[in-house]
Structure formats: structure tokens, C-alpha cells
Amino acid sequence: MSDLDFFVFCWWFCAIGVGALTAAFVLRRDDVAVRSKLGEAGTAQNAASASSGLVALVAILAGFAFLLIGFFVLLFNSHKTNILMWNFWIIIFAGSAASVPIFLSLARFASERWEGGRFITSGSRFLSAVVGLLIAAWSAYVLVGDWAFQRDTIIGRFDRVEVDNSRRGGPRFYAVIDGKRWEATRQGLFGSQAGQQVRAERGAGSGMILHTQLIRSVPHSR
Numbered sequence: 001m002s003d004l005d006f007f008v009f010c011w012w013f014c015a016i017g018v019g020a021l022t023a024a025f026v027l028r029r030d031d032v033a034v035r036s037k038l039g040e041a042g043t044a045q046n047a048a049s050a051s052s053g054l055v056a057l058v059a060i061l062a063g064f065a066f067l068l069i070g071f072f073v074l075l076f077n078s079h080k081t082n083i084l085m086w087n088f089w090i091i092i093f094a095g096s097a098a099s100v101p102i103f104l105s106l107a108r109f110a111s112e113r114w115e116g117g118r119f120i121t122s123g124s125r126f127l128s129a130v131v132g133l134l135i136a137a138w139s140a141y142v143l144v145g146d147w148a149f150q151r152d153t154i155i156g157r158f159d160r161v162e163v164d165n166s167r168r169g170g171p172r173f174y175a176v177i178d179g180k181r182w183e184a185t186r187q188g189l190f191g192s193q194a195g196q197q198v199r200a201e202r203g204a205g206s207g208m209i210l211h212t213q214l215i216r217s218v219p220h221s222r
Helices: 003-038 042-075 082-113 117-148
Strands: 152-164 172-177 180-184 196-202 209-217
Touching (some): 003 042, 003 082, 152 209
Antiparallel strands (some): 196 209
């Protein structure tokens, strides 16, 4: 396990804790709002509802910011190891799924404080749900495809490794096998050398080479 793999492992524990605290703030805010509408404590309860609403909003934004930290760490390192690549898609899945209640809560907060907020609420309910579900479905397909589906096998002469640093989001690694270029994780190409006859396994979901195995060495022509 690399240092970055260990960092992501620890980050997930922290993310779960932040998510639990955020949920607690939101639930507390909803409870106070319900009590306020029922008129249990009059003006004092209304003030508490407004205060708890602001705290809930801050908690939601803080939780979302913490999620973004992990997202950018994984974005710039997702091609280095299989674990980092899969965690990148896990955080895409978690973020897209979480975006639905997050944006609904923000829209409801806006609708209670600004006159035009009700239009934001109705629009964001539909848009955030559709976009969030589509992205979550795609990321789930990538993960399930890599973990559960049979991997494609590529057998051929390993020519070279190519690294593309021109894109944003960290370097991309490619294996050239029998003259054909395949996207891969750096871990998936570990130990491969030019001239070797290899068997490469390509994930059904991500479409990336996740593992290569030496079959035999092919001597260079003299």
C-alpha cells in the first residue's frame, strides 16, 4: 500500500465522521423548524430555527468542502494505483448521490429567506436529482464492472510506456502493446519492460489495464 493509498484510507474515516456530524446538524435543524411551525415556543423558537438553519447550512458547506479535498487529491493521483483509481470513482458516486439532498437543503434554505427562492427550489429538485442519479449510475457501472465482471485479456509484445502530462488532473499512463495504445494505471504496468511478451488484464468498467503478467521475454533483433 502506497502513502497515498493510506492517506485515502484515513480520509474516508474522517469523511464518514464529517458526514455524520453534517447529518446531525441537518436533522436538528429540521426538528427545530417543525417545532417552530407548530408554535411550541413562539418567538424564541423562531429565533432558534433561524440560528439552527444557518448552522445547518455551514455544516453542509463544510462537509461538501471536505469531500472536495479528497476529490482533488484523487483527481491528480487517480492513475497511479488501482486503489486510487477506484476510490476516485467511489467519491464520484458518493458526491453525486450526496449532491441531491445537499442542493435540496440549500434550495429550501434559500426559499425560506428570499422571495425568489421557491423557483430555485422547484428547479433544483429536478435538476440535482437527475444529474446526481446519472453520474452515480455511471460511476457505479465503472466500479461494478472492474470488480464483478470478467476482465478483458490483451496478449502481445510490450513495446513501451507512454506518459501524458498535458491534461489537467495529473499524469495519464498508457501501455503500447503490439503497437496499440491502452490506458492503464501505473501499478498495472509495474515490472513490464519493452520486449516482453505479456498478458494484460483490462477492467470491464474503467477500460484501463489493471495488471500485467510476463509470459516470456522476446529478444531484440540484432
